[in-house]
Amino acid sequence: MSSHHPLVIGNWKMNPATSAEAKALFLAVRKKVKRDAPVSVVVAPPFPFIPDLSRLSPGGRLPLAAQDVFYEDAGAYTGEVSGSMLASLGVSYVIIGHSERRALGETDAQVNKKILACLRRKLTAVVCIGERERDLRGDFFSVVEGQLRALCTGLSARQLAAVVIAYEPIWAIGTGKTATPEDVKEMQLFITSVLVKLYDRALGKRMRIIYGGSVKPDNAAALHEAGGMQGFLVGGASLKADDFGAIITSVIS
Numbered sequence: 221m222s223s224h225h226p227l228v229i230g231n232w233k234m235n236p237a238t239s240a241e242a243k244a245l246f247l248a249v250r251k252k253v254k255r256d257a258p259v260s261v262v263v264a265p266p267f268p269f270i271p272d273l274s275r276l277s278p279g280g281r282l283p284l285a286a287q288d289v290f291y292e293d294a295g296a297y298t299g300e301v302s303g304s305m306l307a308s309l310g311v312s313y314v315i316i317g318h319s320e321r322r323a324l325g326e327t328d329a330q331v332n333k334k335i336l337a338c339l340r341r342k343l344t345a346v347v348c349i350g351e352r353e354r355d356l357r358g359d360f361f362s363v364v365e366g367q368l369r370a371l372c373t374g375l376s377a378r379q380l381a382a383v384v385i386a387y388e389p390i391w392a393i394g395t396g397k398t399a400t401p402e403d404v405k406e407m408q409l410f411i412t413s414v415l416v417k418l419y420d421r422a423l424g425k426r427m428r429i430i431y432g433g434s435v436k437p438d439n440a441a442a443l444h445e446a447g448g449m450q451g452f453l454v455g456g457a458s459l460k461a462d463d464f465g466a467i468i469t470s471v472i473s
């Protein structure tokens with residue numbers, strides 16, 4: 221098991237509507253993060269809010285994640301944002317390969333290149349994987365294994381150890397259908413076993429794996445205790461400071 225504190229990331233997606241609302245939400249979340257608490261809390265706002273929020277987080281008390289990054293460092297790529305731009309604004313994490321981006325056409329190969337872009341800029345990549353649906357034959361394990369193998373392409377054990385894997389079954393995202401703690405534990409063991417096969421036991425133990433998909437204050441403690449993962453990627457509930465605060469508390473044992 222990884223020796224890091226649990227990691228709780230709030231993925232705000234395309235919310236809220238204005239910078240003023242984003243600042244108010246950020247400050248409300250910041251109040252929920254006790255200075256010495258054994259947990260790492262990160263907020264992933266939309267790109268335009270990052271500079272303002274970065275100024276509200278002196279010393280990186282509430283570190284910021286971007287919700288995406290482009291894999292080239294500079295050039296004629298209209299609309300894209302590079303890792304160096306994000307690093308220059310004080311961003312320290314980047315969510316990569318979220319299922320909502322994959323649904324817009326992002327491929328496993330692009331996810332892999334984006335991880336390499338993060339590694340070049342010392343940004344922590346939080347890479348999302350997960351099956352669209354579960355079947356009784358267990359074919360969803362091969363889907364997850366395929367995504368894992370693809371994201372690891374060309375990465376050394378040292379490089380992969382700097383990455384966080386977010387297991388987010390698509391059927392549980394924004395639907396209120398959470399995977400059971402047993403499902404989550406089984407997937408944590410499966411992901412670890414694939415990493416041990418691809419690399420070695422030391423890496424399998426070191427990797428940080430977190431869970432996402434309808435994590436709420438009322439299921440977070442059970443998911444954390446029995447699910448065996450090292451934290452959560454939270455969507456909807458991260459937009460309410462009280463709910464997000466309750467989820468943060470649930471991972472502090």
Ligand code: PGA
Nearest residue numbers: 393394433434454455456
């Ligand atoms: P949810 O989203 O918590 O609203 O299900 C999770 C995510 O998409 O990261």
